[in-house]
Amino acid sequence: xxxxxxxxxxxxxxxxxxxxxxxxxxxxxxxxxxxxxxxxxxxxxxxxxxxxxxxxxxxxxxxxxxxxxxxxxxxxxxxxxxxxxxxxxxxxxxxxxxxxxxxxxxxxxxxxxxxxxxxxxxxxxxxxxxxxxxxxxxxxxxxxxxxxxxxxxxxxxxxxxxxxxxxxxxxxxxxxxxxxxxxxxxxxxxxxxxxxxxxxxxxxxxxxxxxxxxxxxxxxxxxxxxxxxxxxxxxxxxxxxxxxxxxxxxxxxxxxxxxxxxxxxxxxxxxxxxxxxxxxxxxxxxxxxxxxxxxxxxxxxx
Amino acid sequence: xxxxxxxxxxxxxxxxxxxxxxxxxxxxxxxxxxxxxxxxxxxxxxxxxxxxxxxxxxxxxxxxxxxxxxxxxxxxxxxxxxxxxxxxxxxxxxxxxxxxxxxxxxxxxxxxxxxxxxxxxxxxxxxxxxxxxxxxxxxxxxxxxxxxxxxxxxxxxxxxxxxxxxxxxxxxxxxxxxxxxxxxxxxxxxxxxxxxxxxxxxx
Numbered sequence: 001x002x003x004x005x006x007x008x009x010x011x012x013x014x015x016x017x018x019x020x021x022x023x024x025x026x027x028x029x030x031x032x033x034x035x036x037x038x039x040x041x042x043x044x045x046x047x048x049x050x051x052x053x054x055x056x057x058x059x060x061x062x063x064x065x066x067x068x069x070x071x072x073x074x075x076x077x078x079x080x081x082x083x084x085x086x087x088x089x090x091x092x093x094x095x096x097x098x099x100x101x102x103x104x105x106x107x108x109x110x111x112x113x114x115x116x117x118x119x120x121x122x123x124x125x126x127x128x129x130x131x132x133x134x135x136x137x138x139x140x141x142x143x144x145x146x147x148x149x150x151x152x153x154x155x156x157x158x159x160x161x162x163x164x165x166x167x168x169x170x171x172x173x174x175x176x177x178x179x180x181x182x183x184x185x186x187x188x189x190x191x192x193x194x195x196x197x198x199x200x201x202x203x204x205x206x207x208x209x210x211x212x213x214x215x216x217x218x219x220x221x222x223x224x225x226x227x228x229x230x231x232x233x234x235x236x237x238x239x240x241x242x243x244x245x246x247x248x249x250x251x252x253x254x255x256x257x258x259x260x261x262x263x264x265x266x267x268x269x270x271x272x273x274x275x276x277x278x279x280x281x282x283x284x285x286x287x288x289x290x291x292x293x294x295x296x297x298x299x300x301x302x
Numbered sequence: 303x304x305x306x307x308x309x310x311x312x313x314x315x316x317x318x319x320x321x322x323x324x325x326x327x328x329x330x331x332x333x334x335x336x337x338x339x340x341x342x343x344x345x346x347x348x349x350x351x352x353x354x355x356x357x358x359x360x361x362x363x364x365x366x367x368x369x370x371x372x373x374x375x376x377x378x379x380x381x382x383x384x385x386x387x388x389x390x391x392x393x394x395x396x397x398x399x400x401x402x403x404x405x406x407x408x409x410x411x412x413x414x415x416x417x418x419x420x421x422x423x424x425x426x427x428x429x430x431x432x433x434x435x436x437x438x439x440x441x442x443x444x445x446x447x448x449x450x451x452x453x454x455x456x457x458x459x460x461x462x463x464x465x466x467x468x469x470x471x472x473x474x475x476x477x478x479x480x481x482x483x484x485x486x487x488x489x490x491x492x493x494x495x496x497x498x499x500x501x502x503x504x505x
Contacts, residue, residue: 135369
């Protein structure tokens with residue numbers, strides 16, 4: 001074969017180029033990813049998951065949760081809001097007219113193509129969000145005008161998109177969210193809801209256990225299969241006194257008298273993992289204004 | 303069906319022949335235009351491979367414009383930056399210090415004090431000799447140099463505000479004017495103070 005060397009060279013280049021694209025470039029880009037500072041706080045994110053949650057990730061993986069659930073919140077856009085915190089000596093109605101006249105200035109709207117400032121209907125009480133749908137430059141311009149008028153206001157950054165509208169998260173998922181996950185369970189099909197922020201949304205361990213045992217009993221019309229192999233049915237150790245772990249089941253699901261349903265360690269670990277999924281802190285990569293102090297600690301509610 | 307391909311009947315066995323011809327100009331132009339549009343799109347959406355630029359943000363500059371930069375948040379960010387550069391080496395980025403060597407700032411009664419007089423003195427003059435923090439007597443032989451004397455009023459105020467509101471501390475903010483006043487009071491006489499000397503000052 002005269003062209004053997006050329007075939008080898010062509011194959012090497014083809015495979016080498018895809019290896020560079022799929023392996024080398026991501027490692028160069030994200031290989032040194034480390035914990036990041038939480039905006040407006042001295043905390044770092046993400047903190048290492050507790051041991052039971054780390055084990056729970058393997059139960060999540062083994063139970064095939066990623067086949068129906070994603071853990072990545074998408075974000076389509078970002079917008080700024082102006083929250084008025086003090087009116088100073090201005091009259092609310094006059095001030096509203098002033099803001100409305102500012103919004104008509106071409107200066108504010110011409111900067112961004114996709115964002116249109118909207119004046120909110122507001123009563124004059126503070127603090128209150130008075131203008132939404134601004135881009136960062138327009139918001140800072142408007143803030144200067146408001147400050148010059150003797151009022152005090154803040155710029156709030158809001159992540160927008162269909163996922164955040166479903167309250168699946170307050171910001172998009174970023175690489176830091178998966179820092180402690182091995183393997184990363186991104187998931188690519190959403191038969192169920194996204195779980196990136198489930199610990200913040202549904203932080204009750206009892207609810208989660210009941211939901212795993214009998215999904216339809218807590219979510220009407222759910223298509224999730226029950227995960228009963230994560231539970232054990234056995235005789236109450238002391239007749240009439242259920243063990244502290246036993247599920248509080250509705251009558252139609254309850255085991256016969258004298259028996260109880262208790263979660264196995266796997267179920268408890270899986271729930272600990274679910275509760276540790278909290279992507280609710282603002283980061284440099286995904287800024288937003290947290291209206292309440294966020295907690296990136298796993299919930300201790302049991 | 304008028305535009306059905308017609309086959310010539312004169313040469314039924316004619317096979318395809320190869321002819322050398324130049325690349326049509328329109329294919330060349332189209333390729334150049336597509337490459338140009340692709341490059342423009344990449345420039346607008348690629349984020350230049352910056353690992354921190356995601357989704358709705360097109361570039362690091364756009365991402366920067368959405369970072370909190372007004373009010374308390376900016377002061378804390380400035381304070382954290384300076385703290386980690388100047389103070390964190392000894393007191394730790396977690397504010398816990400080193401037992402017996404460097405006093406902790408987290409939960410320290412010196413940091414959380416109502417007034418900021420004593421606290422502001424510490425970075426401006428330095429500390430020598432024993433000092434009691436959180437009930438533990440620290441006796442660090444080298445003392446603390448006047449680490450904050452070279453910082454600007456606003457930088458030092460930001461650092462003090464940062465340590466007073468981090469790691470569970472609940473002290474109020476420190477303004478640049480506070481620092482300015484203390485600096486004026488010290489004047490040119492910046493001798494390291496002992497803990498007992500500072501306790502004699504008003505809070």
